[in-house]
Amino acid sequence: MPRLSQPSRPEPSAPAQHGELAFIERIRRAASSGRTNPAIRLGIGDDAAILRPKPGEELIVTTDFSLEGRHFTRDRHAPQSIGHRTLARGLSDIAAMGARPLAAFLSLALPKSLARDPAWLDAFLEGFISLAHTARVSLAGGDTSESPSDHILADITLLGATPYGTALRRSTARPGDHLYCTGWLGGAAAELDATLNHSGATHPTASASVSPNPHPHFFPTPRLTLGQQLRQRKLASAAMDLSDGLSTDLTHLCHASRVAAEIELARLPLHPLAAARTHEQALDFALNGGEDYELLFTTKPRTKLPRTLAGIPLTRIGTILAPRRNQPTLTQVAADGTRSPLEPHGWEHLR
Amino acid sequence: MPRLSQPSRPEPSAPAQHGELAFIERIRRAASSGRTNPAIRLGIGDDAAILRPKPGEELIVTTDFSLEGRHFTRDRHAPQSIGHRTLARGLSDIAAMGARPLAAFLSLALPKSLARDPAWLDAFLEGFISLAHTARVSLAGGDTSESPSDHILADITLLGATPYGTALRRSTARPGDHLYCTGWLGGAAAELDATLNHSGATHPTASASVSPNPHPHFFPTPRLTLGQQLRQRKLASAAMDLSDGLSTDLTHLCHASRVAAEIELARLPLHPLAAARTHEQALDFALNGGEDYELLFTTKPRTKLPRTLAGIPLTRIGTILAPRRNQPTLTQVAADGTRSPLEPHGWEHLR
Numbered sequence: 001m002p003r004l005s006q007p008s009r010p011e012p013s014a015p016a017q018h019g020e021l022a023f024i025e026r027i028r029r030a031a032s033s034g035r036t037n038p039a040i041r042l043g044i045g046d047d048a049a050i051l052r053p054k055p056g057e058e059l060i061v062t063t064d065f066s067l068e069g070r071h072f073t074r075d076r077h078a079p080q081s082i083g084h085r086t087l088a089r090g091l092s093d094i095a096a097m098g099a100r101p102l103a104a105f106l107s108l109a110l111p112k113s114l115a116r117d118p119a120w121l122d123a124f125l126e127g128f129i130s131l132a133h134t135a136r137v138s139l140a141g142g143d144t145s146e147s148p149s150d151h152i153l154a155d156i157t158l159l160g161a162t163p164y165g166t167a168l169r170r171s172t173a174r175p176g177d178h179l180y181c182t183g184w185l186g187g188a189a190a191e192l193d194a195t196l197n198h199s200g201a202t203h204p205t206a207s208a209s210v211s212p213n214p215h216p217h218f219f220p221t222p223r224l225t226l227g228q229q230l231r232q233r234k235l236a237s238a239a240m241d242l243s244d245g246l247s248t249d250l251t252h253l254c255h256a257s258r259v260a261a262e263i264e265l266a267r268l269p270l271h272p273l274a275a276a277r278t279h280e281q282a283l284d285f286a287l288n289g290g291e292d293y294e295l296l297f298t299t300k301p302r303t304k305l306p307r308t309l310a311g312i313p314l315t316r317i318g319t320i321l322a323p324r325r326n327q328p329t330l331t332q333v334a335a336d337g338t339r340s341p342l343e344p345h346g347w348e349h350l351r
Numbered sequence: 352m353p354r355l356s357q358p359s360r361p362e363p364s365a366p367a368q369h370g371e372l373a374f375i376e377r378i379r380r381a382a383s384s385g386r387t388n389p390a391i392r393l394g395i396g397d398d399a400a401i402l403r404p405k406p407g408e409e410l411i412v413t414t415d416f417s418l419e420g421r422h423f424t425r426d427r428h429a430p431q432s433i434g435h436r437t438l439a440r441g442l443s444d445i446a447a448m449g450a451r452p453l454a455a456f457l458s459l460a461l462p463k464s465l466a467r468d469p470a471w472l473d474a475f476l477e478g479f480i481s482l483a484h485t486a487r488v489s490l491a492g493g494d495t496s497e498s499p500s501d502h503i504l505a506d507i508t509l510l511g512a513t514p515y516g517t518a519l520r521r522s523t524a525r526p527g528d529h530l531y532c533t534g535w536l537g538g539a540a541a542e543l544d545a546t547l548n549h550s551g552a553t554h555p556t557a558s559a560s561v562s563p564n565p566h567p568h569f570f571p572t573p574r575l576t577l578g579q580q581l582r583q584r585k586l587a588s589a590a591m592d593l594s595d596g597l598s599t600d601l602t603h604l605c606h607a608s609r610v611a612a613e614i615e616l617a618r619l620p621l622h623p624l625a626a627a628r629t630h631e632q633a634l635d636f637a638l639n640g641g642e643d644y645e646l647l648f649t650t651k652p653r654t655k656l657p658r659t660l661a662g663i664p665l666t667r668i669g670t671i672l673a674p675r676r677n678q679p680t681l682t683q684v685a686a687d688g689t690r691s692p693l694e695p696h697g698w699e700h701l702r
Contacts, residue, residue: 015488041409045607046521047591048413048511059410061492063456063508064367069499072462096398105414107506109421141412148420149500157414157508160399170397242396256396280477329445 024144025104031139032123039102039161040140049140051103051200053161060160060167062093068151076195078203079120081169081218082152083127089243090158091135091222092293096241097159098168098231099226101135106142109153117145117300121129127219130206135224168231168297173238173257175300179318180305182223185246186282187216187271194273211311212271220293225310227295235305240295245346249331253296254329262331263287263318263342286330288345374466375495378457381476382490383642390453390512391491400491402454404512411511411518413444419502427546429554430471433503434478440594442486442573447592449519449582450487450511452575457493460504461667466497478570479662481557486575516667519582519648524589524608528649530669531656533574536597538567538622540640545624562662563622569697576661578646585603586656590648596641596697598681604647605671605680612671613682638683639696 026043036043042050053059066086068074073153079083087104092099106128116118132139137158147153195217213221223241231235238257242249246263254261265283271292274282298320299305305314323329326340353459379395386392393401404410417437430434438455445452465471473641483490488509498504546568557570564572574592581587589608593600597614605612616634622643625633649671650656656665674680679692 042518042520047444048411048450048509048518050448050513050518051410051412051514053410055406059404059510060399061402061454061456061508061510063458063492063494063506065458065460065494065496065504065506067460067496067499067504070496078514097401099399103412107414107416109416109418112418141414143414143416143422144507145416145418148418148502151353151499153416153418153504155414155494155506157412158399159410159412162401164403167393167399167401169393228537249607290517317367 023121026118026121027125027144027151030129033129037102037136037138040138043138043140049103049105051140051159053102057161058164058167059098060094060097060162061157062090062153063157064089064093066154066225068153068154074152074242079123080127080206083124084206084208084219086126086130086154086156086301087131088220089294090156091131091137091224092233092241092243094158094160095222095224095227096168096239096295097160097162098142098166098227098239099162101137101158101160103140103159104132104137105157106139107155108132108142109147109166111147111150111152113150113231113234114152127206135222162231166225166231168236168239170238170240170253171256173253173298173320175259175320175322177237177320178303178316179261179263179298179320180316181242181246181269181296182197182226182313182314183294183312184212184269185242185294186274186285186289187212188220189285190271190273190277191215191217193285195280199218216271216273216292222293224311226312229309230295230297230341233279235299235303236297237300239295239317242292242294242296243290245288246296247287247342248344248346250295251329251344260321260323260327260329260331261318262333264333266335267317268311269316286341287342290346374461374472377469377472378476378490378495381480384480388453388489389660391581393656394489394491398544400454400456402491402510403451405503408512409515410446410514410516411448411450411509412439414506414508415440415444416472417505417507419504425503427671430568431478431556434475435482435557435570437505437507438479438482439571439644442482442488442508442575443592443594443699445509445511445520445674446513446573446578446591447574447646449512449517449578449590450513451579452488452509452511454510455483456508457490458506459493460496460498462501464501478557486573488594496701497558512513513582517582519578519587519590521604522593522607523551524604524610524649524671526610526671526673527590527652528588528671529652529667530612530614530649530671531665531667532593532597532647533577533665534622534645534663535620535622536593536643536645537552537625537636537640538563539571539642540636541624542566542568543626546662549642567622567624567643571642573644574646574663575663577663580660581588581646581648586654587648588651590646593643593645593647594641596639597647598638598693599641599695599697600647600693602680609674611674611680611682612669613672613684615684617686618668619667620665638693641697
């Protein structure tokens, strides 16, 4: 299988005619269209890429599938959105660790029908590379193949860097810590829900500079600068990204930190797309919708937090508690003060 | 989608019952069964893994798909072989750069039918982890999903390390350099061919300590120690791995180095499984078969090379030449001295 790590010149002698080498060549050209992250000593073109983090830095590594029929569908998602979302999934994990992104590696398998449609691939790469430029991350390698089925298959690997021992983790929250989230919740689920319940494809375009992001599902904004500032200014005692839905992700944070938590529902910062729905729907989207790619983090009780960071509002949504036998991990506090257990109901992105 | 990077404890409160979390838990347990590579500061259990290369080391990164129907089929390949091969593809790239492997990240999507068959996953992990132990590489993270089709989908990311500026590359061969390969050629194609032309499944088991490897297709042996010795002893002027077939891979090396090359066919070290075939078949397997996962490397003319390295024979198979207009990139020299162009015909692993 030809890897992205292959000679950069077209090969007139033989495999040049193959669709797959032309495919690789398009990706290579798109990858070299921006400034290369200086950490990359060798990008596409050999058996492997070579990266050099700065002295005193450790590496942050994450991989995420983006599979047609699981994470997106071709009739609902424009290729630009699929490219953007494929990269955003990995970048959000890098943001959650407070890391500086370095390099992305893209494994991409296209069905036979699409492999002969350069327009689709170019639009996918447009969405991918546009976000890569914004995030200052370089496409440094990957793999290509023909998909064995009619599904587009992508897997993204992201590498980032942080100074030794400073990466934010989800396992370090302590009872008494305050619980915060960034930006707005429920927007991605509300936008997806609106798309699924309307006939015909909607193909919005990215508009990253607007806040709140009008297309949180199709073009999510990973909180990279914000995550790095949380780490640099030592504001967070623990952090993770909100990819599976607040109820599920907070359960993960609590289990990793061996704590419990309570959320005050009235404090949840609803995305305007969610807030436009019934109160019940809006809460469901915010708690269980997933894919908001905001950050969930905790602070020590005495930490003074600014109202915004990197231009994004920070909202206190609850408190970390000591775990107790026979008590739920998560408790929700309604506007009238009623307390009840909150079960994790997130995670299935495309139902 | 639940990532491998999730809480390590089962979650009795909710997603615990889901098949997918049980799936992740099996992988996590398999991953923690061996000694962890000390470069891994944080493995499975957070948004991302944290790796710390030694000071003065740079990172080597490669990703490779292993897709059912493209790289393997379920009726021909036992799950142990699929697990082994998935990891071997990435390790061979690390070997080709002369690097020390650090960590593997596995993205794995299983069809619904298999996700409820823990025996298949356990056997896959047995093959994967067994090779990981031999190679001293840790499974440090990844992603899981349900496959959108009835195909098993895997993507492997491998990270390795080398001292600054010492990684072997394919772009540094010079005219006059001698051309070598490690081990034996054509064995993987011969074994696959024998399997395809015999009814019924053959399910060999790994026997890594035997040389030549009796199952070069089902359980290939990445040349990790050999690659590191080539780098440490400064024996190679360029190197790459033989994954797509000698004719195709040498073309890649020549294009990357802007040189030409000639191969003496009589010198090719045929694997016993290839040598048992007709001369014509044996040559075809050795030149175009692919997936031998040996190393192809060049040496400066004055370099004195041992006959074996890390217990594996090194065989001179040709010479690097200056490129000339209207001359083929590759020339094959038959036993009788006849010269003819050699076209790249490798790369399609499963025809």
